[in-house]
Amino acid sequence: MTGGMNVVFDIGNVLIGWDPRVLYRKIFASEDEVAWFLGHVCTPEWNLEQDRGRSFRDAIAEATQRYPQHADAIAAYDRRWAETILGPITGTVAILDELEAQGTPLYAITNWHQDKFRETRGRFSFLERFRDIVVSGDERLVKPDPAIYRLLLERNGLAAGSCLFIDDSPRNVAGAEAVGMRAHHFTSPEALRGHLTAAGILP
Template structure:
């Protein structure tokens, strides 16, 4: 068990802004078409299977079989995936860097396809601040499965109660709490900073 508080971040939409709609606004004529595509074709549930480790080749084939008229747009989810990454969330990255400067032990658990994460990791130096990152696609596990949180704990000899988990998804926050971690739902960097200040974590 480590001493003190270990801070465990989600990455997508906490530290790095991600939005597939940003890509599909370039492909479709209006927001209604974008919403329909995300709701019926390349859905969050479909994307979660890539986060679980399914290959993009298999995913594209599956979606194209369902909606062959949208083959080009479906393929773009893979070939133009970098256009769904909108860049760092600067306020959150500043918090991360402050915590790192204070020698706070930093970890991450992210739902992210293994290959796409490797591409992304090379672009953002602040991801090097983490002692360990559990990537769902590498493990075949996705949040909020209790096993993915326990994997981080077991791999690093951490006690759940000594960890604060930060995630934008309330289901993932609940999953962390269910195994005994402290957890906070991320909404904005300002609210996160205020919360950490209230705990006395930021100095």
């Protein structure tokens, strides 16, 4: 894996920190309450349906029907969603800048609700460095469905083997590898830099 690679980034928790616990620590008194709420009410599986394109209006209504006693906390997932965004992961953004400066083609595939992504995109100018971003909510597809990776490849005329995909989820990494992409499980900017250097993508 040397020069000529296309680098494909995940965005959440690779380039931009995201953690709903940060919001719910402001709402609930204890870490146990936060964990229970996010494990039973606004769960990762529930959130994934927004990433698949379900409207937040419908999502909030569905969860409120199940747990009416938590109506205000559920509504906060939408109204106060910006508070779940922790800001740029500066070490990875620096790598992105270096890759762009040397002419590496940059792409992204993200599991993100379409409207929330548009809000977020306006806050982080480095997201404009990508030649294309596949947003799950727009496509009604979520990683690790093979179709979402193939969509990026087909839309941009890319060979799977010419792409290195970077994601913090092992399942999503495996999904990319299943369609023939090379992949790196993101754990830290430092580890990513080491991988890119060893692969000859960064000096």
